[in-house]
Amino acid sequence: MTTLRLGLMLLDGVSAALVFLLASIVRFGDGQWMSIWRGLGFDIRLVAAAFGIIWVAALWYRGLYHLRTRWQLRSEALDILRATILVAALSFSALFIFRQYGVSRLFLTILFTVQPIVTFAGRALLRTWFTYLRRRGRNPHFMLVVGTGPLAREFADRVESHPGLGIRVIGHLAESAEVPGDLARPVLGSIDEMGRVLEEDIVDEVAVCLEPEHQQYRDLVLRLAVDQGKAVRVPVNATGVLLPNSREEEFEGYVVRSLVFDQGHEAGLAVKRVFDIVGSLAGLIVLSPLLLATAVAIRLRDGPPVLFRQARAGLNGRPFTIFKFRTMVPDAEARLVEVRHLNERSRIAFKAAEDPRVTRLGRTLRAASIDELPQLWNVLKGDMSLVGPRPPLVPEVAEYDAWHRRRLSMKPGITGLWQVQARREPEFDRWVEHDLAYIDRWSLLLDLKILLQTVPAVLGRTGK
Numbered sequence: 397m398t399t400l401r402l403g404l405m406l407l408d409g410v411s412a413a414l415v416f417l418l419a420s421i422v423r424f425g426d427g428q429w430m431s432i433w434r435g436l437g438f439d440i441r442l443v444a445a446a447f448g449i450i451w452v453a454a455l456w457y458r459g460l461y462h463l464r465t466r467w468q469l470r471s472e473a474l475d476i477l478r479a480t481i482l483v484a485a486l487s488f489s490a491l492f493i494f495r496q497y498g499v500s501r502l503f504l505t506i507l508f509t510v511q512p513i514v515t516f517a518g519r520a521l522l523r524t525w526f527t528y529l530r531r532r533g534r535n536p537h538f539m540l541v542v543g544t545g546p547l548a549r550e551f552a553d554r555v556e557s558h559p560g561l562g563i564r565v566i567g568h569l570a571e572s573a574e575v576p577g578d579l580a581r582p583v584l585g586s587i588d589e590m591g592r593v594l595e596e597d598i599v600d601e602v603a604v605c606l607e608p609e610h611q612q613y614r615d616l617v618l619r620l621a622v623d624q625g626k627a628v629r630v631p632v633n634a635t636g637v638l639l640p641n642s643r644e645e646e647f648e649g650y651v652v653r654s655l656v657f658d659q660g661h662e663a664g665l666a667v668k669r670v671f672d673i674v675g676s677l678a679g680l681i682v683l684s685p686l687l688l689a690t691a692v693a694i695r696l697r698d699g700p701p702v703l704f705r706q707a708r709a710g711l712n713g714r715p716f717t718i719f720k721f722r723t724m725v726p727d728a729e730a731r732l733v734e735v736r737h738l739n740e741r742s743r744i745a746f747k748a749a750e751d752p753r754v755t756r757l758g759r760t761l762r763a764a765s766i767d768e769l770p771q772l773w774n775v776l777k778g779d780m781s782l783v784g785p786r787p788p789l790v791p792e793v794a795e796y797d798a799w800h801r802r803r804l805s806m807k808p809g810i811t812g813l814w815q816v817q818a819r820r821e822p823e824f825d826r827w828v829e830h831d832l833a834y835i836d837r838w839s840l841l842l843d844l845k846i847l848l849q850t851v852p853a854v855l856g857r858t859g860k
Contacts, residue, residue: 401461402666405452407518413448415511423503450486451511454479461666471646473516480512527560537562537600539629542569542587542617544576548605551631552581554648555603566597571610587613590620591798598713601627623798625805625835626712628655664840668781671843675782676775683769690721690766697757698722703770708787711807715790716779719770723758724751744795745788745824771810783843784809785831803831806838816849
């Protein structure tokens, strides 16, 4: 969903700047439009860029970058129209206040007629493309539906009838032992077994679709879902029970009240992804001599393989393959049982300063965290972020307590709050507390602070 939001923001901003330039050419002529703007005291390139930024800001204000439960063309068109009126009103007001009477009204008419049409068409094409990708199984979100009654079945059907949402309903939780025989999807357990289901399955969203006679389960379900950082959707009647701090949306005749972890950070998370792409790509290019030299050194000294690949748990438990430079003997994972007694960490995690499986070169690479650099490729692919909770081993997640699992609600990172503040902390629970503090306090500024603190924390062996 973040990728789509980012694509929409870039498309809207660039298209708005281009429409501004084209409207100038159409109104003033190919040979005169730049000189006319210079005569008014404006640099057309800066004005076009500013218009693109203002246009994106107006669309954001109208909620067009929110994680919606519905993508309906009619509501999209109405929101774009409202954004157009807002930007037009601001533009005319600014021209009046600053007495810029020389700006052509015909130019403004062309601009504010063409721009919403271009925006709507571009978004429709981009959504069509994403719908095509999602039909092919790319980047799905998995929804668990709580309830088996008519509301639950109908809501699940309508969600999956819109492939552009990218949501797959994995199954239902039953209110009682009596399960309707005509359910189109599997019953994964009872509501009492919700904790187990959230542990065993990848769940991004929980739809609470309880009939009136089963509303006593509602608070329990909400608490379990929110505690683990899941997005919550509650389809209700317009006069239904209020859900504090939720966002209300309309979907297929339902009023859907949504609790989403990042519902106040849509623009920030899009910028975070841009920063991840730019940062990881720049890192791979700038550090390519070091990466190549490290690969050659491992190959010559310790033999193949150069890279270590391992299954890790990503966002909401999604498995992915993490890449590192190999710092251990090739059969290190098979020999884990032999060194369990050396573990310096409590409970779930494993860390041993004197691990005999680590090679001599590997100790040097680990001391400078050079072994972590191939994870820049994971960041570029979208499996990880530059900053976030560290990705756990897949078997470790099975041992998590319920409150530990909320650390999976944000994309894992190469570095994080734990690395700069609790790098040598032996208690696993303290690691998790730092991860949850990061999730609760997340901002772009916090990411920047962590990145700036990471290098001295690693080289100085601080962060205790």
